[in-house]
Amino acid sequence: MRHGAARPMQINAHDALFKAAFSQVEHAAGELRQALPPALSARIDFAALRLRPGSFVDEALKERQSDLLFSASMGEARVLLYLLFEHQSTVEPLMAFRLLRYMVRIWEHHLAEHPGSKRLPAILPVVLHHSETGWTAATSFEDLLDLDEGARAVMVDHVPRFRFVLDDISQEGDEALKARAMSAFSRLVLWCLRHGREPDELLRQLGKWLDLVNEVRRAPNGVEALRAIWRYILATNERDEADEVLQRLLAAAGEPWKEEIVSAADQLMERGRQQGLREGLREGRCHMLLKVLGARFGALPNDAVARVNAADIAVLDRWSERVLTAPTLAEVLSEP
Template identity: 45%
Template sequence: MPKSPRKRALTSPHDALFQWTFSQREHAIGLLKAALPPEVVAAVRWSTLRIEKGSFVDRALRSRHSDMVLSARMGAGRIYFYTIIEHQRVVEALMVFRMGLYMMRLWERITRERPGLKMLSPIMPVLIHHSDTGWMAARAFQDIVAIEGPERAALLPHIPHFELRLVDVSGGRAGDVVEEALTALGKVVLWCLSVSGDDARLEREIGRIAAALDEVLQAPNGLAALEALLRYLVATHERLSVRKIGGILEKAAGPRAQEAVVTALDEIERRGRAQGRVQGRAQGRVQGRAQTLLELLAARFGEVPAEVSARILAADEATLVTWTARVLTAPTPQDVLGDDGQRASPARRPAARKRARRT
């Protein structure tokens, strides 16, 4: 049974839910069949689909979008599906440029891993988008290159040409997809992405996915899926309580969902308490180290300056360990806490004292 996306959900609930769902082959195949042109769907050997390792999104941009790479056999080679899910609710005008950059990085890795390659594998770029307005920017790379006048026709053959395959879930419905190809969980996940942060729409439009949600709960991993959905909704609807969200899902899926929802909520709360205990122990350990360091400083130097005490009480555990190791050799409390590059080295201090005496 797939595990719930506990760690990733803390920093990126959109990415966590998407990765957890569509890294399962059944749901990934459903998403791609729903999003791709019929000719491509017919040509791909879906039994060979696999999830590729690695990400090509710049680290600084991972709070705005994340990616997943899949591949499958098509004809004599493989086709790659480069999928990006956006975390922001605004339309990025140059998103097609970023997609092109990431595709080039993927091709670079492919050629590095297969140095004798004579032809490149095709890459299909797929963008999962949700915003208040829906997608309003260019889909084709050539449309973001500023060329006007009669020279445009002459220059276009020399400019990269590709177009995004867009899955726009804005407004509660996935645009440009064949919804019948999606699995039940795929439908529910795309809908949850579309209403993230909008409490009123969550309650008002939950009926759209009632049948799909009921089907999810009947699946062998239904409880794990329900927990993943609840975690996502709790993270993206902070004004609603966990129990309130559970009640909304229970009402949509009917009486049969009651036991599953209660079980999932209990598990979320149990893990929350366990995490709180772990965090509490870690916090207590840090506080203990800070108090020990303050006592050592007081024993050696006397009263600890207020600014030194404040820095110690705000420091993390690794920093406190480093500072404690300096207590026996540092000449002042400030030197215990000072940056290595800023503290005078032992060899330089005597010279500094001599200069002080001469003045």
């Protein structure tokens, strides 16, 4: 296949790599053990860790956030561990509030699956973060509340209280990442995500990580895991021509990886074509739905327009089916 001058379209390379690694419980367990306080980690039976279905982030934020939900045993109880990856260049000051919203959605989902439940599973929120500055905002929900110290003292028992666990890799050096007690693939993924905004650095430093690359390759499903790494490096470098990035990656990795890297580039190009077709179809449906909504309900509020523009094809199809019969805009755009 000719890799051409055009950059293959990659809707969210960060999300794809994050989920390629941490949707596998053996890799997720290593990240969670690393992030959690030792006393808390010691009480969790990671052998019982299981991935749960669903994503709970806002539709409009899915380009900036990725999430995975797990269950595990803690003594006689089952607890939920919610891992959120924040892949934007700035710090979200209201992260604790967003997490509360996502946690409520998880509990609502739980109650829908277990009607009649009188108790809720505990949720342990964990944020994996990388930004240009490192984390600078509150990690405790109560710190977001606009209260002076005197008011806080008397209100503390009457407001939501939780602190999320933060794994901030922004300021962590490459050698520290490499030394983490995690699988080789997980460490390689964190290194890639750490430098995802500076893809030239990935190409320059790859030679120092080839021992880890070899370790990944020897592991079960190692070749497929490495394809995810190669696709990420190829997809995140948007400044240079695709052929040039491919040649630089081949030079940095060396001859043993040539066939696998070229195969990953072919997969990326094909995915780019398919994503381009799907995005073109999605944009057309967005345009048509907004036109019909405007004809039925008049000028649309900005938040409704934003929701339509962020929705995927399946959601757009549901809304399009309702648009002619639902009596209000809110009922057209309602989602469980």
